[in-house]
Amino acid sequence: MVRLVMILLGVDYLRTRWRSLRMMGAASLLLGIVVFIDALDGALYFPITPFAVLLLLEGLATLAVAWTGMGGQRTLRYAKGIAFSLAAALILAGHHHGHFALSMIFGTLFLADGLLQIVSAHVVRYRTWRLATIGGGVEIALALFFYQPYPTHYVGTVPYCLGLGLIFGGWNLLLLSTRVRRLVSNPAVDSDAERPDNSDAATRAAMTNIEWDGPPAADEAALTVHVWTPVGSAKGEARRQPIVDRYIAAVDRNGVISTGHAALEAPDGIYVSLYPAVEFDRSPDDFARLLRATRENDVPGVFQPDYATESKAWCPSTVQVRIRNYDPARLRRFWDAYRQDTTYNLTSRNCSSSVSRALEAAIEGASTRVWGGLGGVGGLGGWRPFLRVITTPELWVAAQIRKRAATMAWTPGLTLDYARALSMLADPRPSGWVRMARLAMRKMVRSRRLDREPADDPSMLRTLVSDHRATAAKTNEEQR
Template identity: 30%
Template sequence: MLKIAFLLIGPTAFRPFGRVISALGLCVIAAAGLTAWDALDGIARFSHQLFGSLFLAIALFHLLAVMNAPDRGELVQRLWRMGLPLAVAAALLAPPSLHGDWGASVVMAVALVIDGIIRLGIALVVRVPGWPRNIVVALAQLGGAGGLLWQWPLDPAGNVILALSLSLLLSGWVLLRLGVHLGRLDDKTSILRSSLYSTRNWHAHAPSLEGSDPPRSAEQQPLIMYNWMPSAAPNVTMRLPVIDRYFAVPDADGGMSSGHVSLELGADFYISYYPNEEIERSSTNFINTMSGEPSHDMVGSFVPSFAFEVDDWRAPNRQFLLRRFSERRLRAYWDSFRQDTTYSLVNRNCAVAVGPGLEAAMEGVWAGPRPWLRLLRLMVDPGLWLAALIRGRADFLTWTPGFVVDYMGELNRVLDQCEQGLGLRAAWPYAPGMVGQDFPPIGDEA
């Protein structure tokens, strides 16, 4: 969450405060230690009240945003995001007789088991860069789930607080590293060049540019993101919830239908990346091709235009209009990305071309006065928590079209809501950051 928040506000405002941010990180680490110590007494009454009240305050804060939702769809989205801190608050503030801690432990354990199994399977089958580390993390997740279910090393109340203290510890470590990095960052280098963001080298093409771009007005041409969902292919008859949205789905011909994503800005700028030779889509070969080993790399090509892609393949099933981005940064990113024609299904695919490019283009889009207040406002938005979760899944697997669409949707919802909640409309004329539109339909959308 912290990494995304600093990216959206930009490094310029925080560069003079590198040591302050590092010191804040040390304070958060110390708070994590005190929280863990409080859990050791077997009651953790103070931590329960503190965290429960904090999450309850966040939920109530977002109640106004829920009431100001512009349409029914956005109302559902905001209720869902408000429900996250409200559920945590209910679990932490519930009387012991209601066993809220036990329920929270079970929910956390189930989440750890699901994520651990997925992470372990991907590490063993796909072998993305850093896969040994992912195996260690997956085993630790499964071990933590076992501890939560068997009430070890503490009772449910203590284990829940231990989990929260671990989250604090990781946040403090990120703050500490961000502070060190910002202290060394020059005026031109992108914050994405930090090792905190570049674990897969996806941000090697983040541009180093001087100055910032003025906010785009509602009258300027939006960036269009086109999305081909796997389940929207004409010969797909099977539905696999979640899988057919984010990965691939079997088609009627015995092959695998995967999605695609591209970007268009005017007639002269189009981001779309595809392998030179069509990948064999049979189920067996498709799984074998999903490997991060260099031996599976192939030559890629850059599609010249949206019209060419539609004529050569088919029309997308959805398009999204994005208004918060830096055109200069996006163009510089793409000029750098195009220097390498290596294509990899899991390390350098169509979504890897688009996702990191959009992050590069969104650096500093919420820059402005009162940066610390902006940082706080972002951190209390549950939508940012969801965006961080999506980004984390992409980090250990890969960017997919579904991940890109949902990630950018959450980021833009967060910024829309932040503007309404802080009265910072002076940052730019208000316009929805990302608007989805149906394209000429080809099939049911996931």
């Protein structure tokens, strides 16, 4: 999550606040340790009931406005509301059963994530696979801690989780403050070696405090992420395998594997689409060998010239994600450096990893451009951009996707979800309450117009039908 926050806020913003970030991280780390130790003796001083009530209110409030979300945002809000409400209900239920259920849930989540991380590290063998294996072992140890009843017979489950959350959050803030203290450019975007010029300030001022009520229009200039899903790009009829054919690969009736494809297109002509220069065998036997991110699996690659050429030679992309708020200069610097190397590797340097890196370069500083302005304490809008970023649920989703891709491999499915999450961070939408208030106001205005006009007025009926069709069309576009 540290690198993602660095990307969204930009080094210029974070470097001026490294001392405050360090103090916040140290305070969070110490508070987390205190809460965790307090729960070990079974005599809880943590106000668990008020915490559960607040959690329940947050869950119910999220569910109340979840329907106003768009596409994946709506799904995420429902998931968050249900999870918070369920956790709060189990806490308030108390006694042994509620605490036991929470412990089993958290333990299973840690166990599944740890095992997946270890297995994927040993299969792919990327550069830091040994560190990932250690991290997976730590998660399994935490799972065992939640599974066994000692020392509180599951009563301390919630303080344990809160304490761990504060500890990990504080540690991440300390890492963030240490990394940005002396940075000139952002290491999260490797090719961005030079500092941005002052033209970015004008762009930031022009975009201050903008919220978009939907995705970019068809005629609006925007960065486009094209994704060919494994099922959508399979040559033959694919055998459906839930999750596998969404995030890894699809296998058709003839046994041929399709991994899908991803590309990034910018309005100024940049097109990032890396493909192997010579198509290699993707039979199941050979595919297992190619999964390793080692040098012996490097092959020559080629960058496709543009979307029109690629879609005509193959097929149109299955899904597109469009983002308004991006920096063309940063994207251009990234592309000028990245395209010098045409090496292709199925797991470590493929089409999806290329698109994800290009997307990160393009949206660097996006949150500061929107929420920062040029004023506030310390410049760039004070702490408002930071608070907006860390309180947006899509940040957690994007961070988890990025972590999974880093420990396994970038795939078109992960790139699609990552682009969707980043689009909600770069092009912020109104909060659920704001959107619901707007819809209520529109309904009130239409009702008043209906009261003022005769019911049999043909022009009034035509206006109401037109408004209804426009609203329905906009809703359908947002869902897509």
